[in-house]
Amino acid sequence: MGMLDGKFALVAGGASGAGEAAVDAFLAEGAKVVSLDIQPGPKDGSRPPEHFRAMTCDITDKQAVDTCFAQAVQFMGGLDAVCVPAGITARKLAEDISEEDMRRIFEINVLGTMFVNQAAFPYMKDKGGSIINFASVSGIRGQVMRAHYCATKGAVAAWTRAVAMDWARYNIRVNAIAPMIYTPIVDRVRAALPESERESFEKSIGQAQRLPGGLRGADSLGPTMALLAGDGASYMTGQVLSLDGGVCMLGS
Numbered sequence: 001m002g003m004l005d006g007k008f009a010l011v012a013g014g015a016s017g018a019g020e021a022a023v024d025a026f027l028a029e030g031a032k033v034v035s036l037d038i039q040p041g042p043k044d045g046s047r048p049p050e051h052f053r054a055m056t057c058d059i060t061d062k063q064a065v066d067t068c069f070a071q072a073v074q075f076m077g078g079l080d081a082v083c084v085p086a087g088i089t090a091r092k093l094a095e096d097i098s099e100e101d102m103r104r105i106f107e108i109n110v111l112g113t114m115f116v117n118q119a120a121f122p123y124m125k126d127k128g129g130s131i132i133n134f135a136s137v138s139g140i141r142g143q144v145m146r147a148h149y150c151a152t153k154g155a156v157a158a159w160t161r162a163v164a165m166d167w168a169r170y171n172i173r174v175n176a177i178a179p180m181i182y183t184p185i186v187d188r189v190r191a192a193l194p195e196s197e198r199e200s201f202e203k204s205i206g207q208a209q210r211l212p213g214g215l216r217g218a219d220s221l222g223p224t225m226a227l228l229a230g231d232g233a234s235y236m237t238g239q240v241l242s243l244d245g246g247v248c249m250l251g252s
């Protein structure tokens with residue numbers, strides 16, 4: 001028996017990193033799954049086609065998101081859970097961030113999350129469901145040279161809590177994860193750093209965790225994402241969960 005037997009789950013951003021881990025965790029627990037992503041993937045094409053479909057979709061395009069949801073629900077037969085790891089990061093000093101930089105990152109991380117959440121609503125309002133958004137420790141504590149990214153993640157956390165209030169009456173649970181994991185986004189951050197900063201970045205990113213083993217892979221989020229998606233978390237809504245090996249402990 002899987003935790004998600006007979007359930008239908010959509011992952012926005014399922015081609016890589018945390019999204020790919022969500023796809024695999026949901027499939028392993030018995031769900032039928034659709035991934036929407038701007039890039040093709042996941043690259044490993046071994047998932048059973050009767051249980052999994054990948055669609056190309058830019059989550060900043062509201063109409064495209066709505067159309068993909070309709071196709072995804074037709075393929076799966078319903079919708080019980082939506083997971084939204086799709087997002088980008090960026091690096092600039094606060095004084096250099098342009099209006100265009102800010103609009104671009106808000107468009108993907110905040111508007112994209114909003115469009116995906118809203119697309120789920122009509123399919124969940126009569127029977128409930130679970131939405132899992134992606135916040136960040138950066139939206140809780142701040143981070144140097146990422147004021148625009150931090151602002152988007154604070155916005156996702158606030159959006160998550162407020163939508164959880166609006167949709168609780170429909171038994172739609174809305175939670176967020178604030179992860180710290182090794183994924184392609186980490187490689188891109190490292191590659192964008194000046195050579196002189198790369199070594200200290202590598203050291204710092206693997207040393208902030210309090211649990212043994214340093215920075216873990218995206219699959220370490222799998223069991224919690226499956227729990228949040230299913231009935232095991234039926235009494236939880238409006239929460240931001242740090243899954244980061246103990247990097248962010250509020251009050252510590």
Ligand SMILES: NC(=O)c1ccc[n+]([C@@H]2O[C@H](COP(=O)([O-])OP(=O)(O)OC[C@H]3O[C@@H](n4cnc5c(N)ncnc54)[C@H](O)[C@@H]3O)[C@@H](O)[C@H]2O)c1
Binds near residue numbers: 036
């Ligand atoms: N990796 C970490 O340690 C970490 C830390 C804090 C927060 N996060 C957040 O977790 C989420 C997942 O990050 P990840 O590390 O798996 O990164 P990732 O880059 O591996 O995955 C992000 C996915 O989002 C997709 N995507 C980007 N823009 C899109 C768009 N417009 N439409 C559709 N898909 C789009 C990408 O193609 C990619 O597959 C992100 O929101 C990120 O901000 C990650």
